[in-house]
Amino acid sequence: MIKTENLTFYYKQEEATFCFPDIALKEQEHLLILGKSGIGKTTLLHLLSGLLKPVGGNVFIDGTATNLLSENKLDTFRGQNIGLVFQKNHAVHSLSVFENLKARFFFSKKKISTSAINELLNELGLLELKNRKILKLSEGQLQRLSIALSVIHSPKVILADEPTSNLDDENCTIVIELLKKYAKKNKSNLIVITHDHRIKPFFKNSITL
Amino acid sequence: MNIWKISVHNLKSKPLYTLLSVFILSLSITLLLGIQQLKSSFKYQMENNLGNIDLVIGAKGSPLQLVLSSILHLDNPTGNILYKEAKKIAKNPMVKMAVPISYGDNYKGFRIVGTTLNFATLYNAEIKEGHTFQKNMEVILGHTVAERLQLKVGDDFLSSHGLVDNNIDLHDEKLIVVGILKPTHKVIDRLIITNLESIWDVHNHKNDDGKAHENENKDDDDDDHNTDNKEITSLLISFKSPLALLTFPRKINKNTNMQAALPKYELNRLYEFTGVGFKTISWIAYLILFISGTTIFISLYKMIKEHAFDLALLRTYGASNFQLIKMIAYEGLLIVCFAFILGFSFTKSGLYFLFNFLENRPQQIILQEVPLNQVIQIISLVLLIIILSISLAIYPILKMNISTIISNEK
Numbered sequence: 001m002i003k004t005e006n007l008t009f010y011y012k013q014e015e016a017t018f019c020f021p022d023i024a025l026k027e028q029e030h031l032l033i034l035g036k037s038g039i040g041k042t043t044l045l046h047l048l049s050g051l052l053k054p055v056g057g058n059v060f061i062d063g064t065a066t067n068l069l070s071e072n073k074l075d076t077f078r079g080q081n082i083g084l085v086f087q088k089n090h091a092v093h094s095l096s097v098f099e100n101l102k103a104r105f106f107f108s109k110k111k112i113s114t115s116a117i118n119e120l121l122n123e124l125g126l127l128e129l130k131n132r133k134i135l136k137l138s139e140g141q142l143q144r145l146s147i148a149l150s151v152i153h154s155p156k157v158i159l160a161d162e163p164t165s166n167l168d169d170e171n172c173t174i175v176i177e178l179l180k181k182y183a184k185k186n187k188s189n190l191i192v193i194t195h196d197h198r199i200k201p202f203f204k205n206s207i208t209l
Numbered sequence: 210m211n212i213w214k215i216s217v218h219n220l221k222s223k224p225l226y227t228l229l230s231v232f233i234l235s236l237s238i239t240l241l242l243g244i245q246q247l248k249s250s251f252k253y254q255m256e257n258n259l260g261n262i263d264l265v266i267g268a269k270g271s272p273l274q275l276v277l278s279s280i281l282h283l284d285n286p287t288g289n290i291l292y293k294e295a296k297k298i299a300k301n302p303m304v305k306m307a308v309p310i311s312y313g314d315n316y317k318g319f320r321i322v323g324t325t326l327n328f329a330t331l332y333n334a335e336i337k338e339g340h341t342f343q344k345n346m347e348v349i350l351g352h353t354v355a356e357r358l359q360l361k362v363g364d365d366f367l368s369s370h371g372l373v374d375n376n377i378d379l380h381d382e383k384l385i386v387v388g389i390l391k392p393t394h395k396v397i398d399r400l401i402i403t404n405l406e407s408i409w410d411v412h413n414h415k416n417d418d419g420k421a422h423e424n425e426n427k428d429d430d431d432d433d434h435n436t437d438n439k440e441i442t443s444l445l446i447s448f449k450s451p452l453a454l455l456t457f458p459r460k461i462n463k464n465t466n467m468q469a470a471l472p473k474y475e476l477n478r479l480y481e482f483t484g485v486g487f488k489t490i491s492w493i494a495y496l497i498l499f500i501s502g503t504t505i506f507i508s509l510y511k512m513i514k515e516h517a518f519d520l521a522l523l524r525t526y527g528a529s530n531f532q533l534i535k536m537i538a539y540e541g542l543l544i545v546c547f548a549f550i551l552g553f554s555f556t557k558s559g560l561y562f563l564f565n566f567l568e569n570r571p572q573q574i575i576l577q578e579v580p581l582n583q584v585i586q587i588i589s590l591v592l593l594i595i596i597l598s599i600s601l602a603i604y605p606i607l608k609m610n611i612s613t614i615i616s617n618e619k
Contacts (some may be wrong), residue, residue: 079527094222107526
């Protein structure tokens with residue numbers, strides 16, 4: 001469940017103000033947010049995930065007004081309830097595939113489940129690579145790991161920022177299907193922000209900024 | 210999974226840098242500790258060797274030389290004094306104990322000291338095996354001498370003339386080992402002790418051969434039982450009260466042709482001379498410590514800047530700023546820990562080899578542990594520098610804007 005009210009944000013340096021339309025998603029509802037570059041898509045995503053605090057308005061996730069949480073509580077809340085997918089795939093370089101997933105559990109203050117990690121890695125075809133360092137993964141492998149990292153802790157909301165913009169059609173479909181699959185499995189909301197119109201058919205709800 | 214493990218992984222992912230930081234820091238710790246240990250060993254050795262000796266009286270010359278030769282048995286003696294003069298001084302009521310010593314011979318580099326039985330009392334030395342010398346030509350050995358030369362009670366040997374080991378200038382009389390002393394960790398461990406008469410006897414015969422000596426009796430006609438014209442090298446004195454130190458030395462220096470030297474004062478002077486070298490090395494160690502602090506700062510700072518996205522990513526995983534700071538701080542602390550372990554073992558093994566090397570000479574120094582407060586001082590100084598480096602390095606984390614970092618990485 002995710003809801004926003006009158007979200008506004010202001011960038012001091014650029015002197016740019018963004019006002020966002022209200023969003024209201026029920027449990028397991030997904031949303032595609034389309035928009036051109038520079039329209040504030042990433043800003044909206046960061047406001048939803050609590051990486052930025054809104055100048056005005058509220059964000060409710062599962063009934064909690066995240067914009068009112070203290071810094072520390074927000075960190076914990078984000079760790080437990082939100083899974084983020086970025087355009088550029090990334091994981092902590094000094095850790096192996098398996099350790100990255102363990103760290104994901106650790107920082108979200110949830111009990112580490114080795115069996116859940118192994119199961120997910122198996123599903124994504126990464127089980128044999130679990131002890132490999134991040135720099136030794138191929139781009140495709142890293143992409144699947146990024147998805148694993150955003151869903152392993154069963155978040156309430158999965159937020160994806162341009163997850164497909166660098167991908168060909170085939171991989172684009174794979175990524176969106178995977179995100180939808182894990183959103184369904186975890187009963188999470190999935191919000192994808194993109195300028196990539198190829199993924200429009202995968203979503204019932206969409207808004208354009 | 211915990212923060213420590215992540216820090217360990219971070220260090221492992223840059224082995225070269227980690228080794229370099231540990232090495233530089235441990236080098237500075239080694240120097241700081243090593244110099245302290247040498248300093249305290251040196252000081253302890255000098256002070257310990259004084260035993261109960263408050264004053265040393267010998268022929269005029271350099272007081273430092275008198276102390277070095279008669280107390281530490283390192284230098285050549287300043288000359289001889291008349292035994293009867295010395296005995297007059299010994300009768301002074303302020304004197305608790307006066308021990309005459311006379312030397313000029315050695316056996317395989319270990320000095321042979323002619324003296325009275327009180328000599329052992331000055332160093333609180335006790336007999337381990339055998340008994341004390343009772344007749345002429347009987348000797349007792351310091352612990353180190355017996356051990357190093359593999360001599361036992363009942364063994365005999367020929368002494369050689371002078372203070373340096375040689376096989377040419379041998380005396381004719383055999384000296385017989387009658388006793389061996391317990392270890393004292395004082396200079397007496399490295400001495401061969403006999404009575405005054407043995408030294409005089411040996412040299413009387415030498416003088417008969419027409420050889421001239423500087424450190425012993427020169428009076429050929431002398432009767433062995435009449436010791437009045439005999440000479441000794443110096444007189445070691447321990448006073449009943451320290452007050453005697455105020456007047457006694459001046460009296461000797463003014464009224465006799467002998468000189469009185471205060472061993473404590475002379476050794477402190479010597480210690481100040483050698484202190485310059487210690488100080489220089491200490492400053493080099495501080496400089497290296499500073500460099501290693503800078504190295505650790507640069508590398509942590511670089512890590513934060515270059516891996517900003519990793520750190521931001523951890524924040525999106527739910528890590529707090531404080532956890533990230535801990536992660537960086539633990540990296541620094543792990544380096545310090547390893548550096549301490551390495552530094553301590555470098556110091557131990559380095560000094561062990563150094564002293565093994567020195568032990569081949571008769572004048573060895575006994576290795577002393579660094580006093581605990583000095584160790585704590587060094588540890589605190591190193592920690593302070595490293596904590597400062599870490600604090601400077603983590604500053605960017607406090608200023609980190611995750612949103613900007615993540616949205617710029619495209």
